[in-house]
Amino acid sequence: MSRRLPAFTLTAIVTFLLVQSLSAQTAAPTNPVIQTNSPLATSNPVTAATPVIPTTNAAPPMGMQKPQDVPGKPGERSSYSSVHVDGPYIAMTFDDGPHGTLTPKLLDILKERHIHVTFFVLGQCVKEHPEILQREIAEGHEIGNHTWDHLPLTKVVSKEGGLTHEIADTSALIKQVSGKSPVILRPPYGATNPRLSRAIENEYGMKVILWSVDPDDWKDPGATVVESRILNGWKESGGAKPGAIILSHDIHKGTVEAMPATLDALLAKGYKFVTVSELIALEKAQPDKAPTATPTAKP
Ligand code: NI
Secondary structure, three states, rough: OOOHHHHHHHHHHHHHHHHHHHHHHHHHHHHHHHOOOOOOOOOOOOOOOOOOOOOOOOOOOOOOOOOOOOOOOOOOOOEEEEEOOOEEEEEEEEEOOOOOOOHHHHHHHHHHHOOEEEEEEEEHHHHHHHHHHHHHHHHEEEEEEOOOOOOOHHHHEEEOOOOHHHHHHHHHHHHHHHHHOEEEEEOHOOOHHHHHHHHHHHOOOOEEEEOOOOOOHOOOOHHHHHHHHHHHEEEEEEEEOEEEEEEEEEEEOOHHHHHHHHHHHHHOOOOOOOOOOHHHHOOOOOOOOOOOOOOOOOO
16 A cells, blocks of 8 residues: 555646646637637737727727727618618719809709709808708708818817817708708718717717719719719729719719719619618618629619
8 A cells, every 4th residue: 555655646746747738738829818710809900919899889989999890780880881772772972062053053953853862061062052952952852961171080080179060060050051950971081980980970960971983073084984984883983783872073064964864874774863861771681691782673
């Protein structure tokens, strides 16, 4: 007994050391540092090491690191560049007005065709042409906020009171002139990020609207080029398709001149024009990994 005891003790010690060494090896890769293949890891090296629990409704304080953009359910997203719909619906949008002569011309073109569009207006232009904004509303178009001075909001955000002037003052003027507060905003230059878009929704009550078709009409390429780019797309910008949000500007002559032929061609293809808010209301849940929108009534 006395001779076997040391052997047993030795075995126990060796086993203990082996277990310790093994557990040390297996513990190493499961440190509380997020692994690069973890769902919490992001491509951003700063966030990769920080355990961030994504949240769908809390907007973290401004100026901090931007959160993961959480894809929302239909109608619950903070920003849109197109909408998944089951029919041939598209939204034409016109920015930077109202313009004293071109916007009334465009309104005539739209009225003839019974087409409703969305105008993203500048506070400074509404102040100059309130009667044109009233006409836009009276003729069934939607009004969106495009800020007061057309500055990039991603820069304005660091200025004390900057967002209040650019966003809240513009909404207040639109409400004063038209009787309705806008529920959508298009950031100038499309300059936003998930944090800013969420803050615009939570603090100012507006969804952020970008676009899926961009004809670069502000460079005045000519009416036929604007028309072709909207219908067929160009560069990385696809052409009109169901659920598209088409960007253009009612302060450029060539854009307004392009509209009769562009709108007629879209109508001939079977498209139905809706305002941006109507398009969002038509949004359907997108099944996981489904191909892009293939509506039954394809135009
Ligand atoms: Ni603009």
